[in-house]
Amino acid sequence: MDTWVYPGSFDPITNGHLDIITRASGLCSKLIVAVGNNSSKNPAFSSEERIELINEAITGMQGIEVVGFSGLLADFMKKTGAKVAIKGLRFISDFEYEFQMALLNKNLVPEVESLFMMTSANYSYLSSLAIRDIARNGGSIEGLVPECIREKVMDKLLSRSKG
Ligand code: ADP
Numbered sequence: 001m002d003t004w005v006y007p008g009s010f011d012p013i014t015n016g017h018l019d020i021i022t023r024a025s026g027l028c029s030k031l032i033v034a035v036g037n038n039s040s041k042n043p044a045f046s047s048e049e050r051i052e053l054i055n056e057a058i059t060g061m062q063g064i065e066v067v068g069f070s071g072l073l074a075d076f077m078k079k080t081g082a083k084v085a086i087k088g089l090r091f092i093s094d095f096e097y098e099f100q101m102a103l104l105n106k107n108l109v110p111e112v113e114s115l116f117m118m119t120s121a122n123y124s125y126l127s128s129l130a131i132r133d134i135a136r137n138g139g140s141i142e143g144l145v146p147e148c149i150r151e152k153v154m155d156k157l158l159s160r161s162k163g
Helices: 015-025 047-057 073-080 092-108 128-136 147-161
Strands: 003-008 030-036 064-069 084-089 113-118
Touching (some): 003 015, 015 084, 015 113, 030 047, 030 073, 047 064, 073 092, 084 092, 092 113
Parallel strands (some): 003 030, 003 084, 030 064, 084 113
8 A cells, every 4th residue: 555644843734735735546456644733833833733723624525644753754654564655746855855865865865766746836935834824913814724723723823923
């Protein structure tokens, strides 16, 4: 069975992420969405919250599992036995970062391939950081995150920004 892993912070999941999840899950038997728990990034949403938001966003979709992980992606890939790590690409800056990560990972786990999927044009400007900035300042995130989680995301970020 071909299992792919889609790693990221998903802080929170955006429509850009959901687009990659939808397209990638159509190309493999099982897609593991791996939610990184890197506390030095000081995420706005806890690991549990990010996992819950993704699970809500993928309701009704088949062949997708959402799990948290900490430490190296290479070790997570070894543990799951997945042979493909799928990444989304938006800008040249994504490419530079992902290129370096792909080569480092190849060194650590030669049997794993990093595959890259271009963003859909209408999501190319979307990032979790943009969502956090807009929501914390009371702007509308309609159309930027899955509709079923919009209110939850807004409530959490607005209440956090009020301290
Ligand atoms: P962000 O950069 O928004 O904080 P993550 O670090 O969680 O997102 O990203 C996880 C993966 O999803 C990375 O491979 C990233 O390049 C990709 N990604 C994020 N946003 C988009 C988008 N709008 N279109 C395509 N890929 C994306």
